[in-house]
Amino acid sequence: MLLSDLKPNLIKIALAAGFLIQEIAKQGFATTHKADSSTLTDADLATNELIIGRLQSIYPDILVVSEEGNQYRGEGLETGDWFIIDPLDGTRGFAKGSKEYTVNIALIRNGIAIAGVIFAPDSGELYYGDNETGAVFFEVKSKKLEPEVPIAAQKLREPALLLVSRHHLDAKTKDFTHKFENPKITQMNSSIKLCKIAAGEGDIYPRFGPTSQWDIAAGQAILEAAGGRVLQMDGTSLKYGRVDENGLLRLNPNFVACGNFIPAFLPFVD
The missing domain is CATH 3.40.190.80 (D-Maltodextrin-Binding Protein; domain 2)
Structure with a gap:
């Protein structure tokens, strides 16, 4: 799999998932709790279904592991390619009206996270990075991506x-x-x-x-x-x-x- 081909696919899926969460938030949603007492909403489940469905339609031979319903049970996954997703990170805050939630999708290869996308719908921030093409930021306005901006981590500052x-x-x-x-x-x-x-x-x-x-x-x-x-x-x-x-x-x-x-x-x- 070429990561340059993966990039547009992960970005499109993350955008679709984020926009779906926003629509569900407008309409209202039910909130329940999982066995571990963590919060679960309709938005988690709907977004989970969207992401897994789209990943599997493009990459049918690659396992998708998710927080919601597709938790892996088996031998270790230290080798090979697989996706890991958190359809709605920050569910507890989201259920209380917080805007600080994100959509998370990553590709793991031989135990290393080699590509990932994170979309924060309400702030219009989308970040993508992989170990071949580097890391970029997109501003999302009116459901459209602005031109990508390369980003780079910095040396330690004082004060930190x-x-x-x-x-x-x-x-x-x-x-x-x-x-x-x-x-x-x-x-x-x-x-x-x-x-x-x-x-x-x-x-x-x-x-x-x-x-x-x-x-x-x-x-x-x-x-x-x-x-x-x-x-x-x-x-x-x-x-x-x-x-x-x-x-x-x-x-x-x-x-x-x-x-x-x-x-x-x-x-x-x-």
Whole structure:
């Protein structure tokens, strides 16, 4: 598969999914809860069906793993190509009226996120990146893409620009911020944090606590295409396809997403 051919397909699918979420939000939607108590809406399910259907129509031989209903059960996926999607990242906030939600689609090859797209419909931001063509940003106006703008992650600034989750600003994260002198800290939801670092609008996003592989894969692909990194606390790159004893994808370990530099504090014992 040529990534130059993949790029327009993933962008079109992400746009269609994002516009569908907006239509459902206008019409009103039902909200329920999954077995793990996390929020689920009609928009999650409809978008999931759209993305999987379109991916399978174009790439019928490639497995699609999703947060909603297509969770993989089997042996590890450390080899080969497969898609991983989060149809609506930020469901809890979306259900409460937040605009900070995203559509996430990534292609994994041999355990590495090599291509990804993230679309934030309500802010009109779309980011794409792969390890062949690089990373770009599109502004979306009136459901149309403006010309693409190449993006690149930056070296660490002083003061550092730290991005943290609005819902996960825990004690470990607060302690982590003390590693920097007078850092500028911005809170935001969803995978857009990795995109902001890829675009040079942030330096570091630390995450202490569980995330699913579909939460991070697309953002990692974009950030690494822009020259940044997503590193585990031992300094190695975050990988995909690990499964637990039940054949389900394992949760990610703690990690740090950063710009075009290797943080001096890694390896880090958290």
